[in-house]
Amino acid sequence: MIQLRDVHKHYGDYHALRGIDLEIKKGEFFSLLGPSGCGKTTLLRTIAGFEAPSSGSLTIDGRDMAGVAANHRPTNMVFQSYAIFPHLSVAENVGFGLRRDPRSKAEKARAVAESLEMVGLGGYGARAAHALSGGQRQRVALARALILKPKVLLLDEPLSALDKKMRETMQVELIKLQRNVGITFILVTHDQEEALIMSDRIAVMFEGNIAQMADPETMYRRPNSRRVAEFIGKMNLLPATAAMERNRIVVDVAGLGRGAIEPDQAPSGVQPGATTVGIRPETLSILFPGETTDRRLAAGTVDEVVYFGDMTYYDVRIPGVEQPLTISMKNLIGRPVLDVGAVTQVVWDERSLVVLSR
Numbered sequence: 001m002i003q004l005r006d007v008h009k010h011y012g013d014y015h016a017l018r019g020i021d022l023e024i025k026k027g028e029f030f031s032l033l034g035p036s037g038c039g040k041t042t043l044l045r046t047i048a049g050f051e052a053p054s055s056g057s058l059t060i061d062g063r064d065m066a067g068v069a070a071n072h073r074p075t076n077m078v079f080q081s082y083a084i085f086p087h088l089s090v091a092e093n094v095g096f097g098l099r100r101d102p103r104s105k106a107e108k109a110r111a112v113a114e115s116l117e118m119v120g121l122g123g124y125g126a127r128a129a130h131a132l133s134g135g136q137r138q139r140v141a142l143a144r145a146l147i148l149k150p151k152v153l154l155l156d157e158p159l160s161a162l163d164k165k166m167r168e169t170m171q172v173e174l175i176k177l178q179r180n181v182g183i184t185f186i187l188v189t190h191d192q193e194e195a196l197i198m199s200d201r202i203a204v205m206f207e208g209n210i211a212q213m214a215d216p217e218t219m220y221r222r223p224n225s226r227r228v229a230e231f232i233g234k235m236n237l238l239p240a241t242a243a244m245e246r247n248r249i250v251v252d253v254a255g256l257g258r259g260a261i262e263p264d265q266a267p268s269g270v271q272p273g274a275t276t277v278g279i280r281p282e283t284l285s286i287l288f289p290g291e292t293t294d295r296r297l298a299a300g301t302v303d304e305v306v307y308f309g310d311m312t313y314y315d316v317r318i319p320g321v322e323q324p325l326t327i328s329m330k331n332l333i334g335r336p337v338l339d340v341g342a343v344t345q346v347v348w349d350e351r352s353l354v355v356l357s358r
């Protein structure tokens, strides 16, 4: 539905977008994720028509958007600083975009009520906008965008001003809303958790480039580079050597040992020789007294313990490995929390390794 081909954007000498190729499907919840300054807002604004690409093409529904003004595109944008008008009522805010709509007053009022219903603010129409909470204002901004029935809703960090609890509630509500209305959502966020929770697909951006584009599970389990791996969640990085042995890829991981891996565990390919592998903390575990395993073991010493409610995070030092490995363990009834200095066995599985050669 939305297609970008080799899109570049220059601001004077600064090269903000460096050849973006992107295809977003109808009805998809797509997130642009990356650190501050990577160009995600520029990309969103380019799709919206607030910025013109320096080169490259953008089509929406097969129609070339070159020269098409923002207000003539089938898109609508919801901003971080959801600029609602404080002197108007909630209903007046939501109906603002219908000022020039030829429908009757009663029909417009019905559309406003419907939009408010969609965002969980049914019955709030008469309230003064200035008397709303942050989360409610955000919903008003959403209702105001939805009433225009855009094909694509562009969301620029829409939840970043909300506190954590409210943000989590709104994340779930936004997902439900998107499923109900079926329109394409493109979300800009620097919050990896938010992107993982909400998206059908994510593009991770660094310095004006898309580093990886994938569904959340692939992005998390099979990052294609060290940088993506470290940007999303916590990843243990270990030096390793890779070799091809009878058509199998075998990696020898410092301190852990050798294991054969599948091709999908090396999303950017494998060069024989020195490499880096990643392993997520929750794919490692500690073998507690009385437990057995048929998986691989490595002996180590607990270096650090961080207790975190239902989880405990251990840093375990393993001979031959420079950095302690972080291991997250669910706190279960009867499972002790180890102390710093405890000698332990770390359980690992070659299936959770990912080769991060870049």
Ligand SMILES: Nc1ncnc2c1ncn2[C@@H]1O[C@H](COP(=O)(O)OP(=O)(O)OP(=O)(O)O)[C@@H](O)[C@H]1O
Residues within 6 Å of the ligand: 011, 014, 016, 034, 035, 036, 037, 038, 039, 040, 041, 042, 043, 190
């Ligand atoms: N109008 C502009 N003129 C000059 N440089 C700009 C302009 N807009 C953005 N930039 C630069 O382009 C780069 C990308 O900006 P952009 O706003 O897209 O980043 P971002 O990834 O959205 O970051 P943030 O999360 O901080 O908003 C930044 O280095 C920024 O300074």
